[in-house]
Every structure is written in structure tokens, then in C-alpha cells.
Amino acid sequence: MRLKACSSLLLGLAFALASQAHADIVVAQSAPLTGEAGGAGRGLALGAKIYFDHVNATEGGVNGHKVVHVVKDDGYQIESTVRNAKEFIADPRVVALTGLYGTDNVTELFKQGLFDNTPLSIVGVSTGAKLLREPLNPSIFHLRASYIEEVDAIVRHVAGLGTKRIAVVYEDNPFGEAGLRAAEDAVKKRNLALVARATYQQHTTDVRDAVKDVVESQPDTVILVAITPPAAEFIKQFHAAGGRAYLFGLSTANVEGLSKVVSPTALQGLGISQVVPFPYSATLPLVADYQAAMKTYAKGTPYSYSTMEGYMNARVLVMALKKAGNTPTRASVRQALEGLGQINLGGYPLNFSPTNHVGSRFVDLTVVSRTGSLMR
Known part of the structure; x- marks a missing residue:
């Protein structure tokens, strides 16, 4: 009887470990899918989604885990961004955030101290505000230049x-x-x-x-x-x-x-x-990869800077997830992000370390042509 009970316990433990080994990796995003900033927010979310879709489809996810991308609309409203962030922080399955939008919205999260007691990281925020960069904010990893x-x-x-x-x-x-x-x-x-x-x-x-x-x-x-x-x-x-x-x-x-x-x-x-590469011409391998992902996972959707930015955010996050161990945690993802060092994102250089969370200072100037399209 004792042997049978022990065998059942071991079988149950093995099943639990196998389930854990193949559990999803959950990353979350609060973005303005509606409202006055809806175009930018939807672009950021779509850009992240196409890269996660690509990784799941072509690599089976990250280290055997499917990446699940949870997106909640905040309508560019501060209180909604705060509510969404609180829900994400309270959910132990969420190992990282990506693609948050708005200076006031993101700043309020830190005014309220929401990240004081969690190593949860945010990869990519669509704001160039100095107050979120200096002094170093340990929770945010910036991919864009400042205002x-x-x-x-x-x-x-x-x-x-x-x-x-x-x-x-x-x-x-x-x-x-x-x-x-x-x-x-x-x-x-x-x-x-x-x-x-x-x-x-x-x-x-x-x-x-x-x-x-x-x-x-x-x-x-x-x-x-x-x-x-x-x-x-x-x-x-x-x-x-x-x-x-x-x-x-x-x-x-x-x-x-x-x-x-x-x-x-x-x-x-x-x-x-x-503050990200020109998405309309594949002059960099990064842009060629982005365009291919758009054609495959968002067929018919025009290229844009917002989807380009969301794609880059997700790509950097996946690089960190791959380094964060078989079962990534919030702490191991933070450590992996700070350990990325100098990286080449398809011809686009980035640099992260424990003392530097501003990966890029790239700025490009574009002009609108007589047909309404952008030129460099």
C-alpha cells in the first residue's frame, strides 16, 4: 500500500514537472487600443504579436514554451493603465511587460510605487521622457531615444x-x-x-x-x-x-x-x-525580417513605425527570455535583460547593462512627400 502511494506521488510529481516544463510564458501589454492614441497603441500591440506568432510558429516558442501575449486596452487613460498594471503585477504567470504607451500613464505607475516590490520588467515604453530615464529606472528597458x-x-x-x-x-x-x-x-x-x-x-x-x-x-x-x-x-x-x-x-x-x-x-x-528604423524600405536585415513577419502574420496591414517599434520590443524581450532559463521568472528575465550587453538587432545596435537601460539614442528625420508618404 505504501509502495503504491509512493508510486502515485512520484507519478503525480512527474506530471506536475512535465506540465510546468511546457507551461506558457505569459507577457502582458497595456496599450491604447481605442481613443485618441488608438492608432499608435494598436500598432504597438500588433507589432509585438507578429513576432511572438513568428517565434511560436517557427521555433515552438522559447525553450519549449509557447509565448502568450495578453493585451488590455487602456484607452490612453491613466486610471486604466494603472488598473491594467495592477492586474498584471498580481498575476504570477506574467513574467514581463512590453509596449506601454504615454508619459503620464507610465509615470503614474511609478508615482504609485507599483513596481517597488516586484522585479517585473517593462521592455519598451513609448515615451521619451527624461524622468523615466534619469536616474536609472530599474524596471524599464528603453529601445527609443528621448524627447x-x-x-x-x-x-x-x-x-x-x-x-x-x-x-x-x-x-x-x-x-x-x-x-x-x-x-x-x-x-x-x-x-x-x-x-x-x-x-x-x-x-x-x-x-x-x-x-x-x-x-x-x-x-x-x-x-x-x-x-x-x-x-x-x-x-x-x-x-x-x-x-x-x-x-x-x-x-x-x-x-x-x-x-x-x-x-x-x-x-x-x-x-x-x-526613433526606430524606417519600416518602408528593407535597408536593414531587421526591417526585412519585420516586413516578412507582417506579410505572414498580419497580411494586408500596411507597414508603420508603431508596428516596427512593437516588433522590436518583442524581439528584444524574446532574446532575454531565451537567456532567462528553462522556466523564466520575473527576476531571471530582469537579469537576462541587463546581461544582454551590446547586441545587433539585424543591423540595429542596442546596448543594455545593469547600469544602462537606455538601449538606443537613434534619431532619424523624415519628411512627408506630396503623395502623403514618408521619405528619408
């Missing part, structure tokens, strides 16, 4: 074109204020004039006062620290009001959304800074 670096690249470029007078249009929140401070520093460094600081309220497209202030200031260049909907409205109203200046948006404004509101004529010549 400081984006704005500085724009100001450096337009200074070379002869610009002397710059206006900034910014959202009245920490995201917008971060962009404004970056512009102030970049302008001061080059002895240029910041002739207007025009703001608008968050979660609106009411930019009438901002348009009036900028037109009256007669700038050579306008920098839009804005997400897509208010940026689109500003461009449309600025041209209607007779505004004449170079217009530049940050990577937070995407051409796909802008073109739904603004005519090709008004969009032509708009500059947009970018």
Missing part, C-alpha cells in the same frame, strides 16, 4: 537651414512640458530665439489659441510636441490661417493618422523625427 534627443535633432537640422525663430506647440501635461524644456535647451545652445510657447489642453484637439499665438509670433519653424489628433488639427488650422513656417512633429505623431485629417497639400513638407 531631448528628438527635439535636439530637429533644432540642429533647421538651424542648418537658416532658422532663427522657433515656436513650440505642446500638450499641457508632463509629456508636453518635457518637449518644451528640450526645445528651450536646444534653442539656447544654438543662440536661436524661442518666439512662442503655445499650449493646448490634454485629451482635446482644441488648438485654436495655439494657432493664433504661433501665427502672430511669425516663426521660421514650428515644433509640435503632440500626439496625432491635435497635431493634425494644428497643421490644418495653421495653413488655413496663412501660417508659413517649417513644421516638425515628434515621433508621437504618425503620418497614417495625420493623412486622415490633413490634405496631402497641407501635409507636404512636414518633418517628423523617428
Whole structure:
């Protein structure tokens, strides 16, 4: 009887270990699938999904585990992002997060101390705010340059074109204020004039006062620290009001959304800074891999910067999962991410270490053509 009980116990233990060995790896994402930032959020989620689908289909997952990608909509609302993050943190199956969106949204998670007692990591946040980078935030691994670096690249470029007078249009929140401070520093460094600081309220497209202030200031260049909907409205109203200046948006404004509101004529010549590789031309192996995954797992969906970014986030996370042991934990994933060191993501260099969580400072400048497409 005792032998039978012992055999049953061993059989049960073996079954449990076998089940654990083949348990899914759960990664989670809170993103704005709806609302004013829905286009960007859906792109980030889709980009991650296609890479996880690729790994599951071609490699059987990671170390024998299927990767399960759980996505919850936050609608770009801070309280929803907080609620989703709390649920993910409370779920022991979730070993990492990826592709969170929004300066205010992500900042609030740390204001509330949600990550104080967990080694859960976030791979890729769609924000370039300095306060999430300095001092080093142990929970976040950044794949994109900061807003400081984006704005500085724009100001450096337009200074070379002869610009002397710059206006900034910014959202009245920490995201917008971060962009404004970056512009102030970049302008001061080059002895240029910041002739207007025009703001608008968050979660609106009411930019009438901002348009009036900028037109009256007669700038050579306008920098839009804005997400897509208010940026689109500003461009449309600025041209209607007779505004004449170079217009530049940050990577937070995407051409796909802008073109739904603004005519090709008004969009032509708009500059947009970018923080991931140009997704429309396979000049890097990374981009060729991304395009192949899009054709296979999201057939018919156009390429975009947001899907490119989501794809890259997932690819780096999978690299860490492969190093994190047969049964990855939150702690082993964090350790693996910090141990990646200098890596080459298909021609795109990244570098992570225990003292450096900012993997890239890459900034590219693109311009909208007369057909509404982006050119480098």
C-alpha cells in the first residue's frame, strides 16, 4: 500500500514537472487600443504579436514554451493603465511587460510605487521622457531615444537651414512640458530665439489659441510636441490661417493618422523625427525580417513605425527570455535583460547593462512627400 502511494506521488510529481516544463510564458501589454492614441497603441500591440506568432510558429516558442501575449486596452487613460498594471503585477504567470504607451500613464505607475516590490520588467515604453530615464529606472528597458534627443535633432537640422525663430506647440501635461524644456535647451545652445510657447489642453484637439499665438509670433519653424489628433488639427488650422513656417512633429505623431485629417497639400513638407528604423524600405536585415513577419502574420496591414517599434520590443524581450532559463521568472528575465550587453538587432545596435537601460539614442528625420508618404 505504501509502495503504491509512493508510486502515485512520484507519478503525480512527474506530471506536475512535465506540465510546468511546457507551461506558457505569459507577457502582458497595456496599450491604447481605442481613443485618441488608438492608432499608435494598436500598432504597438500588433507589432509585438507578429513576432511572438513568428517565434511560436517557427521555433515552438522559447525553450519549449509557447509565448502568450495578453493585451488590455487602456484607452490612453491613466486610471486604466494603472488598473491594467495592477492586474498584471498580481498575476504570477506574467513574467514581463512590453509596449506601454504615454508619459503620464507610465509615470503614474511609478508615482504609485507599483513596481517597488516586484522585479517585473517593462521592455519598451513609448515615451521619451527624461524622468523615466534619469536616474536609472530599474524596471524599464528603453529601445527609443528621448524627447531631448528628438527635439535636439530637429533644432540642429533647421538651424542648418537658416532658422532663427522657433515656436513650440505642446500638450499641457508632463509629456508636453518635457518637449518644451528640450526645445528651450536646444534653442539656447544654438543662440536661436524661442518666439512662442503655445499650449493646448490634454485629451482635446482644441488648438485654436495655439494657432493664433504661433501665427502672430511669425516663426521660421514650428515644433509640435503632440500626439496625432491635435497635431493634425494644428497643421490644418495653421495653413488655413496663412501660417508659413517649417513644421516638425515628434515621433508621437504618425503620418497614417495625420493623412486622415490633413490634405496631402497641407501635409507636404512636414518633418517628423523617428526613433526606430524606417519600416518602408528593407535597408536593414531587421526591417526585412519585420516586413516578412507582417506579410505572414498580419497580411494586408500596411507597414508603420508603431508596428516596427512593437516588433522590436518583442524581439528584444524574446532574446532575454531565451537567456532567462528553462522556466523564466520575473527576476531571471530582469537579469537576462541587463546581461544582454551590446547586441545587433539585424543591423540595429542596442546596448543594455545593469547600469544602462537606455538601449538606443537613434534619431532619424523624415519628411512627408506630396503623395502623403514618408521619405528619408
